[in-house]
Amino acid sequence: MKTTLSWLKEYVDIDMSAHELAHILTMTGLEVEGMEPVGRFLDDIIVGKIEEVRPHPRAERLSICTVDAGSQKVKVACGAPNVAPGVLAPLILPAGRLPNGTLIEEIRIRGELSTGMLLAEDEIGLTDDHSGIMMLDPGPAPGERLTAVLGFPDWVFDIAITPNRPDCASVIGIAREIAVATGRTLRIPDAHMDETGPPIQELTSVTILDPEACPRYAAGVIQEVTPGPSPFWMRYRLHHSEVRSINNLVDVTNYVMLEMGQPLHAFDYDRLRENRIVVRRAREGESFTTLDGQTRTMSRENLMICDGQRPVALAGIMGGLNSEIFANTRHVLIESACFDPVTIRRGSKRLGLSTEASYRFERGADIGGAGLALKRALSLMSRLSGGKVAKGLIDNYPRPWTPPHIRFRTEHANRILGASLSQTAVKGFLEALGMDVRQTDDHELMVLPPSFRVDISREVDLIEEVARCYGFDRIPLTYPTIRPSEQGDAAEVFFHEQVGSIMTGLGFSEVITYSFISSDAVDVLRADKESPIRSVVRLMNPLTIDQSVLRTSLIPGLMAAVKTNVAHDQKGLRLFEWGKTFFQKAGDQLPLETIWIAAVMAGRFQEKTWYQEERKCDYYDIKGAAEALLNGIGLNDMRFQKEEAHPGYDREVFAGIYCAERRIGRIGRIDSDVMAAYDLKDEDAYLFELDIASILTLLSRTTQFQPFPRFPAVLRDLSLIVDRQIESARILDIIRREGGDFLESVRIFDLYEGKKLGTSQKAIAFRICYRSAHETLEGEQVNRLHEAIIEKIHQETGGRLREG
Amino acid sequence: MKAQLLELETRALKEIDAIAEFSELEAFRIRYLGKKGQLTRFVKQIGRLAPEERPAMGKLANRIKKELSDRFEQAKAALDSPKAGGRASLMDLTLPGRAPVRGHLHPISRVIQEVCRIFSRMGFRVVKGPNVELDYYNFEALNIPRDHPARDMQDTFYITDNIVLRTHTSPMQVRVMESQKPPVSIIAPGKVYRRDSDVSHTPMFHQVEGLLVDKGVTFGDLKGTLASFVHQMFGNETPLRFRPSFFPFTEPSAEVDIRCVMCKGTGCRTCSHTGWLEILGSGMVDPEVYRFVDYDPDVYSGFAFGMGIERIAMLKYGIDDIQLFFKNDMRFLRQF
């Protein structure tokens, strides 16, 4: 809500600076989100009095005005239609500057000298009016500074109104908070008027067919109005509250809405068939044209204001084209009603139509204030348009409001707040806020809030008000004794930290990518029709197609990150992400959320330095990282098993990762088609993904200390030639199995695949460490075991010892 | 034999002076001093000499052995420069070391870890919950009924009419209270989603929620706890203020502002010229929420708070563009 300082001052005395006021508002809960001065850079503008107007001899549309500028008389060329002798208007002389910075110079227009410029309101930033020069009220002398005449500078405050405070979506509401905070009295404006028209009952009637949706409908009639522009002061205030000025009839309804928070609507009385109002639900499919010219289809959710025959307004949202005020309107019927918030909200949501009125009704209008707002509007309208107000009002009020009676326990309030307020202080605060406070006994009050405080119905609502009035800043800081919660310390949280430090130690940088991906991202991964990664969770209302489904794979996000960085010429990438995938479940169940750690390597593994040559990364680099991570968190004996590739991976370079017979993840090269889809045709990328939940189940065991071996180890090397199809893991398995208790460890220390062995064979060398826990192994014993292992390998794989 | 020994010594010393590579040096050691080396062979022969010759020859052989060993060690030390070829005195100690590649933790993770550590030290425990949430937990049980304007405060991504992407971490309040009795002292970090994307908003971001419910917890406790957090996070001297606000699930509700870290309160663009920066929302748990989890509001009280991690990270590290967090550009990540 935007309003000016000068408008607020009409209802409450404010003698502090605009900045101090902004601070007070913010600290009472009305956050000032912005403030801007009005009437800055107006110092060069003075009051000019037009003395003579004659037409420009060579330009039809221009006049040459002789203007009294106080110290001198000047001739000014002007195109405005409203120039006339005697008019006072803002004037700027040569060498002066307009607020927008334009320097004014003496110029010749078609041969006639123009010394200065008469100004319109928009040229000085007061309103958006450019229909003519600004006409000042009589009084000021020519040559006086405009800022002095207008009482400037003024300020515009932009105040954030929380949804619970519709009463503050009004200038009076804000002024009331200022009055409470500064101990001043609130001045409610005068709504006095002369009712010179016929009795209203002879002119109209109001029928409410749905009293739940419309608990109150008040109406007044004003006759023989003269539509025309509103006065400057009203247009100025509307402009700075961001409401467009229409005419002196419509403006009054908007003005009173801003002033009091009560949305009003003005109907052209003559255009209401049978000159009466009926409030009813819309019929399903009924069509209606709102005053913005849009024809809309209604449903039972919409509440309609009708005349004797047809709908004339969308209740609480917008008026209709068929009953709108226009230039020839003679009589006006003003509506001041209260509608059920939920009805208005549903109707507004359904139509996608939100207005200043619906905003206020959705949050709750002041049902008790509808009458005063109506009177205020009639009074202003008769003053501005010269109309005659009908005698009396229609006030159809089928559901009269009764205030809630709220028990307030001072001790309870102090217990919640950690304060020690007296009952007298509390009573003072609540009364200042307009509540009816009745003392029950020394510990309790009975509080009846005013009708404009729709947010107050419970004791805790009052506690908040008391705290606000007392000042949050005055409540002392204390430190609670925090007793441990039964729940907490989710294993994944600490695991995330551990994984993060291992991965960064391995040179990987963490990325965070969006949980949503493009709906065709799974196609890019070449998932077949039955692939589980196709059971995506779809958003009903995505922002873009690229973010329309929840991810079933971290690959698209990681590849996008690789693409971004390759585009920025980053050569060697090591990225990891800790994130969730989402798989759809049947019916209205929440999707399955699975946490993964995924890491990708692309491009260069190491750069050229003084001690090493440049090298690209390959499968064994990513595998090494996966092993280091798993070892680091306490897992050993992983098995990498070649299997059918998961979507996104290269068919040939893909393995499942197993530990203790459990599948904990997958690893491999990214498919070249996928790379191409991310514009990475010339790159290779390697990836692993680990399922955190399954790893966590394996980590439940605590590490057990093993005593140091007491007997010496015996090392034996074993160099084999085997078929290239035979996986090293298979040979290692045989060695471990056959070595039994005497086998302490085995590692591959050499590998040869090359010309010397032909294309079908490879040489692998193992270093085996034999040791017994109970005795010193004899050479003979070891030899026998070693031979047996060689024999087994030969039997099972055809491998044989490499000579030499 | 003596002559042979002396000849060997001369030859060996000449050779070692010419050695410039580790590999040659090692070959030298094996050639002369190894198990089958030339000098070793002589030493083995000494045992076969006449007894009276043995002491002199043994002495000589030992002297030569010591001489060669010493010279070997010296040469080795000399070659011990980063790249073989220089003498020790010429070793360039300023050459860059053989550095392992260092990775970087995402700034969001860093801030979440820091926030969690601060609250863990106070005694809060960390919980996690689903990103995709029932309308019930995200809204209903937090006192945000359907058709309530408070729903407009958060633009929501819907999966179905009853399932949403959580718009805040607050559903964890209900999930935890629903499953246990007080004392409740938890924090819940995680991703949240709002249907909003522009210069200052991303459709996904991170929050940390906190909740303390026990007997006798006050608004003063809320102030103390959060002041302590702010001082640990932003420095002991950071002024802060509690300002009335509105959240449907807390009452009284307070926004916590800190003195602008950019301008120190004089007013700048970051703080919209107010001198203050909003960093977290908080309040006393609304009794309406207790009703959903079956706690007695006359027995228990508590406070809840929530903060946006991106915002804290931006203030802490001086990042001026929220979009950077999810671009995953190494030029950004490498700075943390």
Ligand SMILES: [Zn+2]
């Ligand atoms: Zn600042």
